[in-house]
Amino acid sequence: MEPAPSYKTLPARYYTDPEIFRDEMERFFFDSWVCVGREDTIPNSGDYFLRDIVGESIIVTRDGSSQVRAFYNVCRHRGTRMCSAAEGTFAGRIQCPYHGWTYGLDGRLLGAPHMDEATFRREDYPLHEIAVGLWDGHIFLHSGQKRTPLSEHLGILPAKFAAWRMQDLRLNKRFVYGVKANWKLIILNYNECLHCPVLHPMLNRLTDYLGADNEPPSSTYIGGAMGFRGSTETMSIDGKRRRDYLPGLNEAERSAVYYYAIYPNLLLSLHPDYMMIHTIWPEAVDRTKIICEWYFQPAEDTVDDAIEFWDTTNREDWSIAELSQAGIQSRAYTPGPYSKREALLHAFDQVVTKREPT
Amino acid sequence: MEPAPSYKTLPARYYTDPEIFRDEMERFFFDSWVCVGREDTIPNSGDYFLRDIVGESIIVTRDGSSQVRAFYNVCRHRGTRMCSAAEGTFAGRIQCPYHGWTYGLDGRLLGAPHMDEATFRREDYPLHEIAVGLWDGHIFLHSGQKRTPLSEHLGILPAKFAAWRMQDLRLNKRFVYGVKANWKLIILNYNECLHCPVLHPMLNRLTDYLGADNEPPSSTYIGGAMGFRGSTETMSIDGKRRRDYLPGLNEAERSAVYYYAIYPNLLLSLHPDYMMIHTIWPEAVDRTKIICEWYFQPAEDTVDDAIEFWDTTNREDWSIAELSQAGIQSRAYTPGPYSKREALLHAFDQVVTKREPT
Amino acid sequence: MEPAPSYKTLPARYYTDPEIFRDEMERFFFDSWVCVGREDTIPNSGDYFLRDIVGESIIVTRDGSSQVRAFYNVCRHRGTRMCSAAEGTFAGRIQCPYHGWTYGLDGRLLGAPHMDEATFRREDYPLHEIAVGLWDGHIFLHSGQKRTPLSEHLGILPAKFAAWRMQDLRLNKRFVYGVKANWKLIILNYNECLHCPVLHPMLNRLTDYLGADNEPPSSTYIGGAMGFRGSTETMSIDGKRRRDYLPGLNEAERSAVYYYAIYPNLLLSLHPDYMMIHTIWPEAVDRTKIICEWYFQPAEDTVDDAIEFWDTTNREDWSIAELSQAGIQSRAYTPGPYSKREALLHAFDQVVTKREPT
DSSP states (O other): OOOOOOOBOOOTHHHHOHHHHHHHIIIIIISSEEEEEEGGGSOSTTEEEEEEETTEEEEEEEOTTSOEEEEESOOTTTOOOOOOSSEEEOSSEEEOTTTOOEEETTSOEEEOTTOOTTTOOGGGOOOOEEEEEEETTEEEEEOSSSOOOHHHHHTTHHHHTGGGOGGGOEEEEEEEEEESSOHHHHHHHHTOOTTHHHHOHHHHTTEEEEEEEEOOOOSSEEEEEEEEOTTOOSSSTTSOOOSOOOTTOOHHHHTEEEEEEETTTEEEEEOSSOEEEEEEEEEETTEEEEEEEEEEOTTOOOOHHHHHHHHHHHHHHHHHHHHHHHHHTSTTOOOOBOOGGGHHHHHHHHHHTTOOOO | OOOOOOOBOOOTHHHHOHHHHHHHIIIIIISSEEEEEEGGGSOSTTEEEEEEETTEEEEEEEOTTSOEEEEESOOTTTOOOOOOSSEEEOSSEEEOTTTOOEEETTSOEEEOTTOOTTTOOGGGOOOOEEEEEEETTEEEEEOSSSOOOHHHHHTTHHHHTGGGOGGGOEEEEEEEEEESSOHHHHHHHHTOOTTHHHHOHHHHTTEEEEEEEEOOOOSSEEEEEEEEOTTOOSSSTTSOOOSOOOTTOOHHHHTEEEEEEETTTEEEEEOSSOEEEEEEEEEETTEEEEEEEEEEOTTOOOOHHHHHHHHHHHHHHHHHHHHHHHHHTSTTOOOOBOOGGGHHHHHHHHHHTTOOOO | OOOOOOOBOOOTHHHHOHHHHHHHIIIIIISSEEEEEEGGGSOSTTEEEEEEETTEEEEEEEOTTSOEEEEESOOTTTOOOOOOSSEEEOSSEEEOTTTOOEEETTSOEEEOTTOOTTTOOGGGOOOOEEEEEEETTEEEEEOSSSOOOHHHHHTTHHHHTGGGOGGGOEEEEEEEEEESSOHHHHHHHHTOOTTHHHHOHHHHTTEEEEEEEEOOOOSSEEEEEEEEOTTOOSSSTTSOOOSOOOTTOOHHHHTEEEEEEETTTEEEEEOSSOEEEEEEEEEETTEEEEEEEEEEOTTOOOOHHHHHHHHHHHHHHHHHHHHHHHHHTSTTOOOOBOOGGGHHHHHHHHHHTTOOOO
16 A cells, blocks of 8 residues: 655745735635625614724625625725724714715715715715625625635535524624634634544543544535534533524434534534534734634523533634644744644645645 | 816825835925924923934923024934933933933033043034924924925914914923824814814814815915804804903904914914914824924913813814724725815825925 | 054944844854753753743753753644743653644654554654753753854853852842843943943942953953952942852952853853853844843852842843933934943954954
8 A cells, every 4th residue: 555645734934924924815805705794693774793804894784675785994085984883783874974975875975075066976986895695694705806606615515504594593692812823723723623632621522533524625615524422412511402403403413513614714613503603804924813603593592501612612722723823933843744634634725825635 | 167177185005105104204204394392391491302203312402502402312422312201401411321421402522431532532422413493482303404494494474473472372281192093194184174064063163164264285384264153262162262362463363263284293273362283293104193282371271171172172083083094004995086175185195295286 | 652443333223123133143043052041940850941032932851861952842743832831840751732742851752643654753753952052050052053062152161160160059039121122232231331330320339340350352252350349249239248158269259240241142240159140032123031040059048139239230221221222223323432441342243243353
């Protein structure tokens, strides 16, 4: 038998070079579909939230026809950032607090006081709009020119995860974490459980770290399922399930967690009785913000066991991501060998370096 | 009638590029007249204050002949910053705290312990001096080579504002503000009142935002007068005047505020009964310190109405300047159209881009 | 008599340019012997401390044969920084907290879970080791390729200072200071006492600032002795000696302090009754961390007089170093003249600029 090729981690520059970071931000965050949140947080016309994409403030709102829209938070008059509150509800229009230019929820400029009527045409100055795509309650944005349909980006996932009925779940809790590590280290950490015995003793009691059933990697996502150990029924502090199963799941779907990283920034963790979502927000080559949200069926109110479990696990992961960043920045760092248990990581590295998957 | 040309705001780089910032600092702050303070704050020989010009610490003092002098705060021996306290009084000399080199208030090196008498000549090592210009109590400095007379920089202003007798006024209050915005956004904000109805409800009750009587812009200053509405007599929380008119003002001068931006950093606001001065101190391309001072006739002690009014207005302005900075940094920002009410801003933009005024 | 040449301080860029700083870090801190601490702080096998060399975390430990070893704190698997606590004791091995790779105290990889046995060879992945040199209890590291023996770097010093029996002394106190100044300004400040009358009134009562007996400078160290004034017997708040003389010192060695700067980062101050050590840790071109430690004979417990004296003096020095940094950053700074009392500084400057000593 010929020995398997030995795949190695990426060179340090991918985690330390601000130029590579800027290039990655262009490719993955501005010229790709990015998950920015969930539809159920803006149920009514005029509801909005702001999302910061690598320093760009974006308004995500619902227009008069209940359509989700996204705009750069920049007035067309003198460039003022119009909206400061992280979330809220517009009274039917978006007004700039500087000189009062006023836009409809569809982005059209409605009023521009004292502009010269002879030369000024309001239709020339709508808000800069960003394309929106929706999937089962998830809101995706695409700021770039080379836009492919969201469905192409998602591949088989909509069909695969239809049974979870994600659009019926409701946000219960949101934690925001700051991590001093490159965004890709968060992705790498999420996609292998080889570290679970050492780093996550609590988690490791619930699932078998060698038992991941990974799907062949695609160019837009990676992931797989991990079956529960013994009597475990969900990921919680003791493995007990305190909520109804999500309706529509079959036996197999009830007996595992599905962990999928949808590039660049959505970590989708589907449990038998709830959904956890991480969205990843790079701030600098060595600094990342992570929003973690827990979604349950509307009637559920016992949730702390799941939140506490994952908050503990999250903090263990962020801590090791920071140590990874610190070590990779060393002059002594050289790419190290992946084991076969880390195959998904190599697949992601190849997407990053624009090579064909191997 | 031919439509007026549509003037637009400057490209984003003027507010975000550190290189352009450095160039502007050279042109406007080191190779131009800059207002650093007022004579009445250093009445006696040896009195001094420090002023920080884009990171350069400058000593402004009054020498033995009561002449105002300015020096770089740098010892000629090993470069030590000599003076740390923001203001005070020298006991007839300036001594370096490191090895005791001692200078006169005129900058001459008086003592340099243990230098080799055979080769060392004290006259070779005076403090580096900066040119001083005075106008009606205002102290200006010019650090550059291509120095024009201050009178040329000020143009008609000394004659125009002689009636206010600024040299007779005394400092009552000083506020220092930090603003996360490019210094030019402070100038732009000061020179139009189109934003007053939306941003400054209190101010807008006192003057008519459409009533500015602007002077044709010069290459070194812009400004104009705004007449009071109704029974308003000065800018204060209720428009009431609680102080005597400044002596020497005629009826027209008593019925308006004169707002002048003298490039690069003096915002001179002459009221019927007091003077307000902002000096603008860029710290980085996106960060500016602003010193705001209120000057009254020496006998006046009712001042809070004016200070409170302007402190509120200042904070509204700094807040919108920060939102402007944030928005202009966006990739979505493009130059937007000025209205005719913003003509002075276009004039300033042209000075910045070294074009002829149009 | 021909006048002596007038030596001047270095151009500002040596204290302000990040590129020059990086070059200096390579030459002086990574490709040279650097003092990282003392053997007596890790007496037993498995004891360790971490040292940060310009952002590189280094593990300094004692292996199973009691030999001092140093390793980059970087796991060979995925680059994780393994060890976070500043000091402690390893239980016979160093384990990475991410996936559990385990190394011996000699750096050999002992365990790497789930690596493919067919292709993976543990002997290919030892910790990256750094060369260690020892002198009388001082631990030196050399990270570079062009390694000369430590004895060459130290020249006559081991013979000269043998009488102090430094290896018998024990750490009593450690202070860590942060100084906003270039690392070389700390060296310059240490190597002349011309500043003592102005800056250090307390110190100046104990030694004659003109009485330094300096050795001809070498390319790796500079220094000299300063004799005590009058009845002074050591450096302490009142000049009184509250401890036994170190055994083995002769009359001359008992009547002076020996101040030696061993490049790049060890300031060795040998007193008749104790040893003080500063190690200098550059963090940025304008920021330096300084570790100051006091070592006494094991039986001594009266130490506060010496510590208090030097802590006061240290703070005076750091303060003036910060003012030096601030002044040298000025556009007005130009190299200034050294006196003959500052000859060692010129010698150090020549090492920095790679010129032959003059």
